[in-house]
């Protein structure tokens with residue numbers, strides 16, 4: 001049985017969403033963060049990388065969302081929600097699978113800047129670098145969504161599942177919003193109205209209530 005180890009308010013909600021999209025049977029195991037916001041000891045013990053999400057599937061213990069979504073789709077979903085290497089949109093699919101990790105890197109960099117004395121040439125250089133990269137990533141996102149309805153092309157795929165946390169949840173914690181990106185706003189509206197998304201967010205999204 002697939003077990004999705006869900007850390008409250010984290011990127012692990014996307015694995016619940018994927019399981020709902022694929023109609024996979026799974027057990028959802030909730031973990032609450034400590035008072036300081038960090039993950040609890042029983043989550044840390046799951047995997048050496050100490051990141052959420054983690055799944056267990058029989059003897060397998062697996063971390064890293066991008067790897068998990070590809071694994072579940074190919075091992076248990078017959079390749080659904082992926083783009084095959086033979087298809088023209090395959091390079092787009094690969095690129096957009098990484099969008100989330102790129103944005104998370106910038107988000108953590110900005111957290112680091114905000115935590116220290118943010119003055120002087122080095123702080124300015126790093127702040128400028130983050131701003132330039134952020135403008136590039138989001139500018140390309142907006143362009144892509146003017147060219148195609150979904151990040152991986154004509155169909156909804158794991159590239160969309162991977163990217164949505166960045167566009168919906170991260171702004172709740174100070175990440176960049178999408179108010180100035182009309183194509184992206186319409187896309188988020190389209191994707192977040194999918195029944196599997198609505199169900200997964202009710203079970204494990206930022207506003208979900210952990211089981212007693």
Ligand SMILES: N[C@@H](CCC(=O)N[C@@H](CS)C(=O)NCC(=O)O)C(=O)O
Nearest residue numbers: 010011038039051052053064065066
């Ligand atoms: N690239 C990783 C990022 C994982 C990640 O940073 N997860 C955060 C939750 S959103 C985490 O583990 N935070 C808890 C902590 O570090 O204590 C993935 O997609 O799996």
